[in-house]
Amino acid sequence: MSAHPTIGDTLEGTVDRYPDRDAIIYPRKDQRWTYAEFDERVNQLASVFLDLGIKKGDRVATVLHNGSEMALTVYACAKIGAIFTPLNFRLPSGEIEYIVADADAELVLFESATREAVEGARPNLAVDDYVYIDDDRDEVPDGAHGFYDLLESGSPDRPDVRVDEDDVYAFIYTSGTTGRPKGVVHEHRSMVEHNLLCIAELNLTRDDVGLSMMPLYHCAELHCNLFPRVHRGAASVIHHEFEPAAALEAIDDHDVTVLFAAPTAWNALSMTAAEMDVDVSSLRVGLYGAAPMPEQVLENCRDQLCEDYVQAYGMTEIGPAGVFQSPDDQVPKQGSAGLPALNHRLRIVDPDADPDQAVADGEIGEILISSPCVMREYWNRPEATERSLREADGTTWYYTGDLGYRDDDGYLYVVDRKDDMIVSGGENVYPAEVEDVLFAHESVEEAAVVGEPDEEWGERVVTYVVGDDVSADELDAFVLESDQLADFKRPRAYYFVDDLPKNPSGKIQKFKLREDEAAIDPEAETVTS
Numbered sequence: 001m002s003a004h005p006t007i008g009d010t011l012e013g014t015v016d017r018y019p020d021r022d023a024i025i026y027p028r029k030d031q032r033w034t035y036a037e038f039d040e041r042v043n044q045l046a047s048v049f050l051d052l053g054i055k056k057g058d059r060v061a062t063v064l065h066n067g068s069e070m071a072l073t074v075y076a077c078a079k080i081g082a083i084f085t086p087l088n089f090r091l092p093s094g095e096i097e098y099i100v101a102d103a104d105a106e107l108v109l110f111e112s113a114t115r116e117a118v119e120g121a122r123p124n125l126a127v128d129d130y131v132y133i134d135d136d137r138d139e140v141p142d143g144a145h146g147f148y149d150l151l152e153s154g155s156p157d158r159p160d161v162r163v164d165e166d167d168v169y170a171f172i173y174t175s176g177t178t179g180r181p182k183g184v185v186h187e188h189r190s191m192v193e194h195n196l197l198c199i200a201e202l203n204l205t206r207d208d209v210g211l212s213m214m215p216l217y218h219c220a221e222l223h224c225n226l227f228p229r230v231h232r233g234a235a236s237v238i239h240h241e242f243e244p245a246a247a248l249e250a251i252d253d254h255d256v257t258v259l260f261a262a263p264t265a266w267n268a269l270s271m272t273a274a275e276m277d278v279d280v281s282s283l284r285v286g287l288y289g290a291a292p293m294p295e296q297v298l299e300n301c302r303d304q305l306c307e308d309y310v311q312a313y314g315m316t317e318i319g320p321a322g323v324f325q326s327p328d329d330q331v332p333k334q335g336s337a338g339l340p341a342l343n344h345r346l347r348i349v350d351p352d353a354d355p356d357q358a359v360a361d362g363e364i365g366e367i368l369i370s371s372p373c374v375m376r377e378y379w380n381r382p383e384a385t386e387r388s389l390r391e392a393d394g395t396t397w398y399y400t401g402d403l404g405y406r407d408d409d410g411y412l413y414v415v416d417r418k419d420d421m422i423v424s425g426g427e428n429v430y431p432a433e434v435e436d437v438l439f440a441h442e443s444v445e446e447a448a449v450v451g452e453p454d455e456e457w458g459e460r461v462v463t464y465v466v467g468d469d470v471s472a473d474e475l476d477a478f479v480l481e482s483d484q485l486a487d488f489k490r491p492r493a494y495y496f497v498d499d500l501p502k503n504p505s506g507k508i509q510k511f512k513l514r515e516d517e518a519a520i521d522p523e524a525e526t527v528t529s
Contacts, residue, residue: 004165006188007078010195010231012158015039018206022235025254026068029136033068035233044154045076051154052129052145054107056081056161059171061105061127062217063087063096063114065240069133069147070216071226073109074170078188081163084170085183086217089113093120095181100125102380103171103183107131109147112138165189171379172219172316175507183379184316191223194319194373197341198228201310201324202258202285208234209282211256213242214265219320220289224312225260234258244272248280255282262290263297270300280305285327287312289320290507292335292414294439313337313414317388318398319373322346323412336411337404345370347397348406351418355392359405364415364430367404368397403430420510422451424459429489431510437482438463438491443470448500448508449491462493464500464513472496 005013014023019036026032033041054060060082064070070086077084085103087096096117100108101124109131110118118130119141132138135146169191171183198204210229214221216238229236237254239246242265250256261269266288273280283306293301293309301309309330312321323346325338340346348365349357359365374396377385388399403421404414415430422429431449438447446466451459465475472494479490501512 004189005192006163006165006167007169007191007227008075008163010192010227011035011039011042011075011078014230014233018233021206021233022209023230024068024071025235025237027237027250028240029068031068038071040156041151042072042075042079043156043158044151045072046079046159047154047157048150049076049080049082049107050159050161052107054080054082056163057083057168058107059083059085059103059105060107060109061085061087061100061103062109063089063091063118064109064111064133064217065089065113066212066216066221066238067111067133067240068238069109069111071236071238072151074222075230078169079163080159080161081167083168085173086170086222087173088175088217089215091117093117097121097124099173099181099183100127103173109133110144115141163188165192168376174316175218182381182384185376185379186319187376190319190373190375191227192231193343194223194321195228195231197319197321197324197343197373198224198312199232200342201312201321201326202228202287204228204232204234204258206233208232208257209237209254210234210258210260211237211239211247211250211254212260213239213247213250214260214262219316220312221260223319224287224289224321225258229258244268245276248273248276248278251280251283252278257282257284258287259283259285260287260289263288263293266293266301266305267297270297270304273304274300284308285310289313292337293330295334298330298334311338313412314369315400317375318369318371318400322369322371322373325411329411333409333411336407336413339411340369341371343372345395346406346412348404351403352399355390355395355397361406361408361410364403364405366418367400367402367412367414369400370395370397374398417510420450422449422459422461424451424454424461424488425457427488429461434461434463434485434489434491437479437485438465438475440482441467441470441475441478443467444475446500446508448510448513450510450513452493452514460492461489462495463491464495464497466497466499 015035023035023038024033074084107129112134130144132144133147136148140146169188173181286309289312308327311325313323314320323337347368351366416432434449435447444467448464452462454460501509
């Protein structure tokens with residue numbers, strides 16, 4: 001073990017303490033492994049990777065849904081110093097090709113559900129080996145190895161590879177809200193530090209049981225949930241994908257105590273729970289992120305699921321969690337993201353200003369975070385790295401690109417993305433505040449507000465709306481009646497669409513709305529005065 005534990009060391013420490021406690025439960029393949037059994041399989045897979053020629057520093061890419069295979073792969077990579085590179089399982093061939101080539105991956109793991117996309121990318125990739133994880137169910141595709149065939153051939157002994165705390169653990173590709181994904185380079189030490197944060201904020205114990213139903217290729221589920229549970233010795237139930245009824249049944253069947261979901265998924269769980277006869281009394285705390293929990297959704301979740309919730313704010317580049325809102329703050333500080341995590345510092349500056357030029361409390365500016373969990377760099381993107389990581393007085397600050405402010409108690413409120421701010425007639429308009437008003441209309445399912453070029457005003461406020469049985473005139477009247485919005489912030493055009501472009505995290509890709517004119521149906525546009 002190095003001076004500071006690595007990701008692989010956290011697993012081995014848990015095996016030493018709790019070899020016979022449940023580690024991984026994967027109902028889809030009827031797998032249930034203790035920590036000793038899980039660790040033995042991790043060693044086997046690590047041995048297989050070495051036999052395939054994977055060396056320390058080589059990239060191993062996955063195009064997988066959730067499964068025990070994802071958990072085995074990330075820890076096998078950690079033990080031999082290979083760099084785990086998980087891809088979104090929804091990506092088409094062209095995007096898989098881009099990321100795998102950008103990362104210069106040596107090995108790609110895929111499954112039946114992603115086979116078509118991976119095989120479409122394959123002719124243009126310089127990848128030596130492919131591994132198919134469904135060989136326990138299907139015939140292995142030509143030119144690929146079978147995962148379980150390989151696993152059985154591997155040695156259960158710990159691989160003889162030295163991995164240090166400052167070695168790279170993963171390339172986690174951003175989900176592209178502003179353009180092409182970038183590879184975020186994380187080291188072992190920063191992720192071990194991040195584990196401890198999440199263990200503390202969720203009060204994790206060895207007796208906890210977590211359910212991983214959000215995508216494990218995304219750092220929220222992986223770094224805030226699976227990693228801390230393995231580090232602490234808690235059990236992890238893994239679902240191949242999110243399905244509300246199945247998740248609720250899993251809580252009942254496995255006495256799940258902790259659960260992570262985005263607010264939209266929490267909403268679906270609470271609505272489904274109201275219609276099902278399931279016992280969810282084991283659930284003690286819910287974690288959420290990506291957006292504040294709407295008051296009504298929080299109330300529904302408390303009625304149907306559990307009392308206590310923790311919000312995490314952050315982004316892939318910082319781990320991802322850097323600010324937490326505790327259960328006690330959910331109601332009195334509703335709408336806030338919370339307070340900086342342990343060993344984290346938060347600063348608000350004029351957008352793009354130097355880190356030492358903080359604005360006063362209550363003033364809106366760009367959110368900066370200083371963290372022991374921050375990324376090393378963007379892979380192959382020195383200019384983007386230089387823009388995002390800047391030093392002041394010996395401290396490195398990460399520029400989040402988010403706008404926000406701190407109240408008199410120091411709580412952070414996130415206003416919007418810096419790139420999404422609209423300047424209309426010299427006035428700043430933050431889309432989120434307009435969207436909040438529109439969301440209050442019962443017929444609006446989703447709304448995305450963006451700026452559109454305008455000769456007179458520079459930009460005008462327009463909105464894309466998903467909803468039934470509502471007109472632009474109705475929405476305009478609704479906005480006018482609201483006392484929450486100044487008139488200059490009112491949308492001047494409504495585009496009614498069937499759905500909005502989203503990234504894998506469920507965040508709306510507004511750059512596509514701004515740039516892709518094909519996204520607009522001219523017949524659906526209604527302009528208001």
